[in-house]
Amino acid sequence: MDSESKSKIAIVGAGYMGGGMAQVFALNGHPVSIFDLDTETTKMSFDRLIIESRSFEELGLFAPGSAEIISRNLSCGKNIEEVVAGADYIAEAVPEVIQIKNEVLTKISIAAKDDAIIASNTSAIPISKLSVFVTNPGRFLGVHWVNPAPFIPGVEIIPTAETSEEVLQYVEVLIGSLGKVTSRVSDVAGFIINRLQFALYKEAVTMFEEGVGTPQEIDAIVSNTFGFRLALFGPFAIADMAGLDVFVGAYKSLAEAYGERFAAPDSLAEKVKNGDFGLKTCGGFAGLDASKKDEIVAYRNRAYAALSQLKKDLGTPPGFPD
Ligand SMILES: NC(=O)c1ccc[n+]([C@@H]2O[C@H](COP(=O)([O-])OP(=O)(O)OC[C@H]3O[C@@H](n4cnc5c(N)ncnc54)[C@H](O)[C@@H]3O)[C@@H](O)[C@H]2O)c1
Numbered sequence: 001m002d003s004e005s006k007s008k009i010a011i012v013g014a015g016y017m018g019g020g021m022a023q024v025f026a027l028n029g030h031p032v033s034i035f036d037l038d039t040e041t042t043k044m045s046f047d048r049l050i051i052e053s054r055s056f057e058e059l060g061l062f063a064p065g066s067a068e069i070i071s072r073n074l075s076c077g078k079n080i081e082e083v084v085a086g087a088d089y090i091a092e093a094v095p096e097v098i099q100i101k102n103e104v105l106t107k108i109s110i111a112a113k114d115d116a117i118i119a120s121n122t123s124a125i126p127i128s129k130l131s132v133f134v135t136n137p138g139r140f141l142g143v144h145w146v147n148p149a150p151f152i153p154g155v156e157i158i159p160t161a162e163t164s165e166e167v168l169q170y171v172e173v174l175i176g177s178l179g180k181v182t183s184r185v186s187d188v189a190g191f192i193i194n195r196l197q198f199a200l201y202k203e204a205v206t207m208f209e210e211g212v213g214t215p216q217e218i219d220a221i222v223s224n225t226f227g228f229r230l231a232l233f234g235p236f237a238i239a240d241m242a243g244l245d246v247f248v249g250a251y252k253s254l255a256e257a258y259g260e261r262f263a264a265p266d267s268l269a270e271k272v273k274n275g276d277f278g279l280k281t282c283g284g285f286a287g288l289d290a291s292k293k294d295e296i297v298a299y300r301n302r303a304y305a306a307l308s309q310l311k312k313d314l315g316t317p318p319g320f321p322d
Contacts, residue, residue, distance in 0.1 A: 006029050006030045006031065007030055007088040007089045007174060008030070008031050008033075008086060008087045008088045008089070009022075009025045009030045009031065009032040009033070009087060009088070009089050009090075009091070010032075010033050010034075010035075010077070010083040010084045010087035010089070010090040010091070010112075011025075011032060011033070011034045011035070011083070011090075011091045011093060012034075012035050012036075012080055012083065012084070012090065012091070012092050012093070012094060012104055012108060013036060013092060013093040013094035013095070013104070014034040014035070014036045014042060014045035014046070014049070014093070015036070015045070015093065015095075016147055016148075016149075017093040017121050017145055017147060017149055018034065018036075018045075018091065018093030018094075018121070019034075019045055019048065019049050019052075019149075020145065020147065020148055020149025020150050021091055021093065021121070021145055021149050022034050022049060022074060023049055023052070023053055023070055023074075023149070023150050024149055024150050024178050024180075025073075025178065026069065026070040026072075026073035026074045027053075027062065027066055027069055027070050027073075027150075028177065028178050028179075029069070029073065030073060031073050031075070032073055032074050032075070033075050033076070033077045033082075033083040033087070034046065034049075034074065034075075034076060034077065034083065035076070035077040035078075035079060035080055035082070035083040039076070039078055042076045042077065043076055046074065046075075046076050049070070049074065050067065050070065050071050050074070053066060053067040053070045053071070054067040056150070061150075061151070062150075080104065080107045080108060080111060081107070081110075081111040084108050084111045084112045084116065085111060085112075086113065087112065087113070087116055088113075088116060088117065089116070089117045089119065089171075089174060090108055090112055090116055090117065090118045090119065091119045091120075091121060091143065092104055092105060092108065092118065092119065092120045092121060093121040096122060096123055096124070096125070098125060098129070098130075101120065101122065101125070101130055101133065102130075102133045105118065105120070105130060105133035105134050106133050108134075109133070109134045109135040109136075110135070114136060115139065116139065117139050117140075117141075117167055117170065117171060118134055118139055118140045118141075119140075119141055119142065119143035119171065120140075120141075120142050120143070121142075121143065121144055121145055122142060122144070123144070123190070123194050124189055124190040124191070124194050124198075125189070126187050126188065126189050127140070127141060127142040127158050127159075127160050127187045128160045128161070128187055131160050131162060137160065137162045137163075138162050138163060138164040138167065139163075139164070139167050140160070140162075140163060141157065141158060141159050141160065141163045141167065141168065141171065142156065142157070142158030142159075142187070142191070143155060143156075143157055143158075143171060143175065144156040144157075144158060144191060144193065145180075146193065153179075153180060153181045154180070154181050154182075154183065154193075155175050155180045155181070155182050155183075156182075156183055156185045156191050156192060156193060157171060157172060157175070157182050157183065157184050157185065158184075158185055158186070158187050158191055159184065159187065160187050161187075168184070172184075196235075200222075204218050204222070216321050226238070228304070228307065228308075228311075229304070231307060232300075232303050232304070232307065233300075234286070236284075236285040236286040237286040237288065239268075239278060239284070239285070239286075240278035240279045240283075240284030240285060240286045240288055241278065241279050241288075241296070241297075241300065242278070243277050243278050243279075243280055244268060244271055244272050244276065244277050244278040244283075244284060244285075245272050245277040245278075247264070247268060248264045248268060248269060248272045251263060251264035251268075252264070267285075271283065271284075271285075279293055279296070280293075
C-alpha cells in the first residue's frame with residue numbers, strides 16, 4: 001500500500017467518533033465511506049456531518065471550502081460489506097460493548113481485502129482482546145482518537161504483539177498526514193489516555209463523595225491550576241520542573257493520610273535518594289536539557305501567560321457557573 005496516494009477509507013459506526021474521523025479523512029482528500037446501524041441511520045449521520053462541517057466553516061474552525069471538500073469525498077454505504085469492499089483502511093467506531101465489536105469486526109474481516117488495515121477506536125478494551133475477532137491479525141491495531149476528533153491533536157496508536165511493523169508505519173504516516181500527533185502506546189487496558197484520565201476522574205468523584213469539594217469547586221481548581229499546566233506539559237516534565245524532592249515530600253504527607261496507594265513510586269524515591277531532583281540537578285525523568293534551563297523557564301512563563309490570556313479571551317464556557 002502506498003500511503004502517499006489517498007487511501008480509501010471505510011468507517012463503521014458513524015457516531016461522535018466515527019463521524020469526526022470521517023470529517024477529518026474527507027477534509028484531507030480521502031474518499032470515505034461510512035456505515036452506521038442501517039441505511040437510515042447512516043444517511044442521518046451523513047447529513048449531520050455535512051451540516052456540522054458547514055457550521056465549522058462558518059465559525060472559522062474549518063478553512064473556507066472545507067464543507068464542499070468533505071461532501072465531495074464522503075459517501076454512505078448500504079451495509080458493512082459494501083463500505084469495506086476495496087477499502088485500504090477501515091476504522092471501527094461502534095459502541096464500547098465487546099459483543100458489538102465482535103460482530104462488527106468479524107463482518108469487516110470477512111468482507112475486507114486481505115491486506116486492508118483494520119483499526120479499532122476502543123477507549124479501554126485491550127486490542128489483543130479484539131484481535132481474536134479479526135482474520136489476519138497482523139493488519140489489526142488500535143487507533144484511538146479523542147473527542148472532538150477534528151480538533152484534538154493527539155491519537156494513540158496501539159499495536160498488539162501480532163501487528164506488523166509495516167502496518168504500524170503505514171498508519172503512523174496516514175494519521176500524521178491528517179495533522180495529528182501520533183504516539184505508539186502499549187496494549188494495556190485504557191492505554192495511556194484513559195488510564196490516567198479515569199484515575200483522575202475517580203479521585204475527583206471520591207473527593208466529592210467525601211465532601212472535600214463540590215464538582216464545580218473541584219473542576220475550577222483543576223482547570224485553573226495543574227490542569228491548566230497539562231495543556232502544555234506532561235506530568236513528567238511538570239515534576240522535573242517542580243523538583244522531584246518536592247514531589248517525594250508531598251507523597252509522604254499523602255501516604256500518611258491515604259495509605260500505600262499514595263506512597264512515592266519506587267523509581268521516584270530512588271532518584272531523590274540518589275540526589276536527582278529533576279531539572280535543578282540536571283536530571284529527572286523527562287529528558288529535559290538542563291543546559292537550557294533558563295530558556296525552558298522563560299518558555300514556560302510565556303506559555304502560561306499566553307494560555308491565561310486565551311482563557312480570559314474565551315471567557316467562561318456557556319452554561320458553566322461563573
Ligand atoms: N465519545 C468519546 O469521547 C470517545 C473517545 C474516544 C473513543 N471512543 C470510543 O469510540 C467508540 C465509539 O464511541 P462514540 O462515542 O462515537 O459512540 P456513539 O454512540 O456516538 O457512536 C457509535 C455508533 O455506532 C453505531 N452502531 C451501533 N451498533 C452498530 C453496528 N452493529 N454496526 C454499525 N454501527 C453501529 C451507533 O448507531 C452509533 O452511531 C467506542 O468504542 C468508544 O469507547 C469514544
